[in-house]
Amino acid sequence: MKVAVYGQKFCEKNIPYLNQFIGYVSSHSIEIYIEKSFLNILSSFKEFKNLDFPVFSHHKELTKDFSLMFTFGGDGTILSAITLIRDSGIPIVGVNTGNLGFLASFNKDVFIEKIDQIFNKKLHIMPRSLLSLKTSVTDHHKFYNFALNEIVILRKETVSMITIDAYIDNEFLTSYWADGLIVSTPTGSTGYSLSCGGPIISPENKNFVLTPISPHNLFSRPLIISDHQKILLKIHSRVKSYSLSMDTRLTYLNQDDKLYIQKAPFYIYLIQEEKNTYYKTLREKLLWGMDQRN
Known part of the structure; x- marks a missing residue:
C-alpha cells in the first residue's frame, strides 16, 4: 500500500x-x-x-x-x-x-x-x-479551474457595487447589483455562502446555490439550482477588473471576461x-x- x-x-x-x-x-x-x-x-x-x-x-x-x-x-x-x-x-x-x-x-x-x-x-x-470554471483567462500561475467549496466574484479597487448578469442554461435570470456573488456547492454551503445568508445544503443533494453578497435590493435572495444546470456570468464594474476566488485561490479578471460555471466531471x-x-x-x-x- x-x-x-x-x-x-x-x-x-x-x-x-x-x-x-x-x-x-x-x-x-x-x-x-x-x-x-x-x-x-x-x-x-x-x-x-x-x-x-x-x-x-x-x-x-x-x-x-x-x-x-x-x-x-x-x-x-x-x-x-x-x-x-x-x-x-x-x-x-x-x-x-x-x-x-x-x-x-x-x-x-x-x-x-x-x-x-x-x-x-x-x-x-x-x-x-465540485464546480468547474471556464473563462478566457488561461495564464494565471497555479490557478486551477475547479472548486470544492465555492467560486466568488467580488468588486475590486472600488467602493461601488458591481453588476453581475446571471444566465441559467442560457436563459437570463437576473442582474445582481451587489458587492459580489457566491456560487457554492453543498460542501461550501456551510462556508462563505452561509455567512451571507445562504441555505445549508447537505452533501448528498445535487444542487448549487447562488448567494449575492450585500445586494442593494430587499428581494435579492439566494437561489438553489440543479447541479446539472450551466451558469453564465457577465460582470460590469466602474473599474476594469474584479476579483475571482476559487476556494483558497485568488486572481483578478477584466470585466470583459465572461465566466462559464458548471459541475466538474469528477x-x-x-x-x-x-x-x-x-x-x-x-x-x-x-x-x-x-x-x-x-
Whole structure:
C-alpha cells in the first residue's frame, strides 16, 4: 500500500500524533510519500530532522496506485490538497490539527485509535461534487479551474457595487447589483455562502446555490439550482477588473471576461468515521440548535 501525506504548516504540540502515524505505517510496511514543502517544514523540528521518505510536488506524481492521502491541518489544508488530488480519485483522510475541522473530520486525539479501520477501509467514503470554471483567462500561475467549496466574484479597487448578469442554461435570470456573488456547492454551503445568508445544503443533494453578497435590493435572495444546470456570468464594474476566488485561490479578471460555471466531471472523496456524521457536525461545529434557554 502507498499513501501520500500533505500539510501547509505544523506546530510542536502535534509532533506526538505525527510520530505515532509514522511509526504505524513503518511497522506495517506501508509506503509513505510526503509533499515536498511539507517535508521541509517538518525537517525544521529535531524530531523529524532525519526523515527519509520519498516526496511529491506535482499532481502527476500522485498516480492511481496511491490508496489514500492524509492531510494534517484544517479545512483549508484539504482545499489546498485537492489541487494535487484533482481527478485521481484518491480518498482524503483529513486529520484536524486546526480549529473548525468541518471537512477534516478526524480529531487528532482519536485519529490513531481509528487508524486500523482507516487502512482496512472499514470506514465510509463520501463523494463531494465540485464546480468547474471556464473563462478566457488561461495564464494565471497555479490557478486551477475547479472548486470544492465555492467560486466568488467580488468588486475590486472600488467602493461601488458591481453588476453581475446571471444566465441559467442560457436563459437570463437576473442582474445582481451587489458587492459580489457566491456560487457554492453543498460542501461550501456551510462556508462563505452561509455567512451571507445562504441555505445549508447537505452533501448528498445535487444542487448549487447562488448567494449575492450585500445586494442593494430587499428581494435579492439566494437561489438553489440543479447541479446539472450551466451558469453564465457577465460582470460590469466602474473599474476594469474584479476579483475571482476559487476556494483558497485568488486572481483578478477584466470585466470583459465572461465566466462559464458548471459541475466538474469528477468528485473528491472524503473518508469519514461514520456514514451519517453531517448533522452531528452541524450540531458540534456550527452549534446547530444550541439555545441557552435549554
